[in-house]
Amino acid sequence: MSKSAEIIIDGKSYELPVTIGSEGEVAVDISKLRGQSGVITLDPGFKNTGSTKSAITFLDGEKGILRHRGYSIEDLAEKSTFVEVSYLLIYGKLPTQQELEQFRQEITQHTVVHEDIRKLLDGFPSNAHPMGVLSSLVTSLTAFYPESLDPNRSWDGVNLSIIRILAKMPTFAAWAYKNEMGHPLNYPDNTLDYCSNFLKMMFSLPVEKYEVNPVVAKALDKLLILHADHEQNCSASTVRIVGSSQASLYASLSAGINALWGPLHGGANQAVIEMLEAIKADGGDTAKYIAKAKDKDDPFRLMGFGHRVYKNFDPRARIIKKTADEVLEALGVNDPVLEIAKGLEEVALKDEYFVERNLYPNVDFYSGIIYRALGIPTEMFTVMFALGRLPGWIAQWKEMRENKEPIGRPRQVYTGPNLTEYIPIEKR
Numbered sequence: 001m002s003k004s005a006e007i008i009i010d011g012k013s014y015e016l017p018v019t020i021g022s023e024g025e026v027a028v029d030i031s032k033l034r035g036q037s038g039v040i041t042l043d044p045g046f047k048n049t050g051s052t053k054s055a056i057t058f059l060d061g062e063k064g065i066l067r068h069r070g071y072s073i074e075d076l077a078e079k080s081t082f083v084e085v086s087y088l089l090i091y092g093k094l095p096t097q098q099e100l101e102q103f104r105q106e107i108t109q110h111t112v113v114h115e116d117i118r119k120l121l122d123g124f125p126s127n128a129h130p131m132g133v134l135s136s137l138v139t140s141l142t143a144f145y146p147e148s149l150d151p152n153r154s155w156d157g158v159n160l161s162i163i164r165i166l167a168k169m170p171t172f173a174a175w176a177y178k179n180e181m182g183h184p185l186n187y188p189d190n191t192l193d194y195c196s197n198f199l200k201m202m203f204s205l206p207v208e209k210y211e212v213n214p215v216v217a218k219a220l221d222k223l224l225i226l227h228a229d230h231e232q233n234c235s236a237s238t239v240r241i242v243g244s245s246q247a248s249l250y251a252s253l254s255a256g257i258n259a260l261w262g263p264l265h266g267g268a269n270q271a272v273i274e275m276l277e278a279i280k281a282d283g284g285d286t287a288k289y290i291a292k293a294k295d296k297d298d299p300f301r302l303m304g305f306g307h308r309v310y311k312n313f314d315p316r317a318r319i320i321k322k323t324a325d326e327v328l329e330a331l332g333v334n335d336p337v338l339e340i341a342k343g344l345e346e347v348a349l350k351d352e353y354f355v356e357r358n359l360y361p362n363v364d365f366y367s368g369i370i371y372r373a374l375g376i377p378t379e380m381f382t383v384m385f386a387l388g389r390l391p392g393w394i395a396q397w398k399e400m401r402e403n404k405e406p407i408g409r410p411r412q413v414y415t416g417p418n419l420t421e422y423i424p425i426e427k428r
C-alpha cells in the first residue's frame with residue numbers, strides 16, 4: 001500500500017500521508033489539507049472519518065469481529081469477568097492474579113458514596129428517568145472530589161478518580177432505581193463481587209432476606225462484558241471530545257452517559273422492549289411491523305436492528321441471543337416477547353429491504369429480554385448499558401489524555417445568509 005494519497009482540487013494536486021493500522025486499516029490523513037489548500041472535508045455523522053488512532057478496541061464490521069486489546073469478545077465473554085475486562089481495557093493488558101486481586105480490593109474500598117449525595121437524590125422526583133439521575137450523580141463527584149477537576153495531576157491522583165467511579169457507579173445505578181421506586185437506599189456489601197453487590201443494592205428490601213442468585217449475577221457479568229467498549233461510537237466520542245477540552249474525568253463520563261441515553265444509541269434496549277410489548281399487545285403480527293419499518297412515510301424503525309459499523313452481523317448479538325435462551329431456561333422464565341423477537345428476526349433476515357441495507361440485530365435486540373428475566377425494569381436498561389460501558393469510556397478518556405490529543409473542534413460548511421445590513425427594529 002502506498003504511503004501517500006493524492007487529491008486534486010481545481011486542477012491542483014496535493015499529496016496526503018496515509019496511515020495504516022495494525023490490522024491493515026488504511027486512512028488518508030487530511031489534517032493538513034486545509035492549511036495547504038483552504039479546503040475542508042465534509043462528512044456528516046463522521047461516517048467515513050477516523051477521529052483518532054486507538055489501541056483499545058478493534059472492530060471489523062464487515063467480518064463481525066470485535067476484540068479488546070487483541071482478545072476476542074467471544075473469549076472474553078466466555079472466560080473472563082467484567083472486573084478483569086475493565087482492567088484489560090483501562091490498563092492495556094490482562095492482569096496477573098495479584099494485580100487483579102489488588103484491583104478488586106481497590107474498587108471494593110471505594111464503593112461507599114458521600115452521605116450528602118443522598119440529599120441530592122432526595123431532590124429528584126420519583127418519576128425522574130434513572131439515566132438523568134445517574135449522569136447528575138456522576139457529575140456531582142466533581143464537587144465531592146474537587147482535586148479530580150485537574151486532569152493533569154499525578155497518575156496516582158488520576159488513577160484514584162478512575163477507581164472511585166468504577167466503585168461508586170453500581171451504588172449510583174442502584175440508588176437511581178431506588179429513587180424511582182421510593183424504596184429505602186441500600187449500602188454496598190463489600191463481601192460480594194461486583195455484580196452481586198449491585199444486585200443486592202438494587203433488589204434487597206429491609207423487610208425480607210435477599211440472596212443473590214448466582215445465575216443472575218453471572219448473566220449480568222456477561223452482559224456487562226459485552227457492553228464494555230465499542231471504539232469510537234457516539235458516547236465514547238463524546239467522552240473523548242469533552243475530555244479534550246481538559247474537562248475532568250467525571251464531567252466527561254457524565255457527558256458520555258447522556259450521549260448513550262438516546263434511542264439510536266444505548267437507549268435502544270429500552271426502545272426494543274417497548275416495541276416488542278407494543279407488537280404483542282397488537283396481536284403479535286410481526287409482518288405488520290416489518291412493513292411499517294420499511295415504509296418511508298412511517299417514522300417507525302425496527303429498534304435493535306441496524307448498526308453504523310456492523311454490516312454483516314454483530315458478534316455481541318450472537319452471544320446475547322444464545323445467553324438469552326440459557327438464562328431464561330435456567331431461571332424458568334417464559335417470556336412471550338422472546339418468541340416475538342425471534343419471529344421478527346427471522347422475517348427481517350429474509351426480507352429484501354433488510355438484506356439490501358445490511359440490517360441485522362444489534363447488541364440491544366436481545367439484551368432487554370435478559371435484563372427483564374433478571375428482574376431489571378425497562379427504564380433501567382440503559383443504566384445497565386452505562387454500567388457496562390464505564391471501563392470503555394475510562395479507557396478512551398485515558399488514551400486521549402495520554403496521546404495528548406488536541407481539543408476536538410470540527411469545522412463546517414456555512415450555508416446561512418451572506419453579510420446583511422442591520423435594520424433598526426422600528427424600520428422592519
Ligand code: ACO
Nearest residue numbers: 263264265266268293301302303304305306307308357362
Ligand atoms: N429499521 C428500518 N430501517 C432502518 C433501520 C431500522 N432499524 N436502520 C436503518 N434503516 C434504514 C434507513 O432508513 C436507511 O434506509 P435508506 O438507505 O433507504 O434511506 C438505511 O437503512 C441506512 O440507515 P441509516 O440510518 O443511514 O444508518 P446509520 O448508520 O446512520 O444508523 C442506526 C445506524 C442509528 C443504528 C440505525 O440502524 C437505527 O436507527 N437503528 C435502530 C436503533 C438502534 O437499534 N440503535 C442501537 C444501535 S447499537 C448501539 O448503539 C449500542
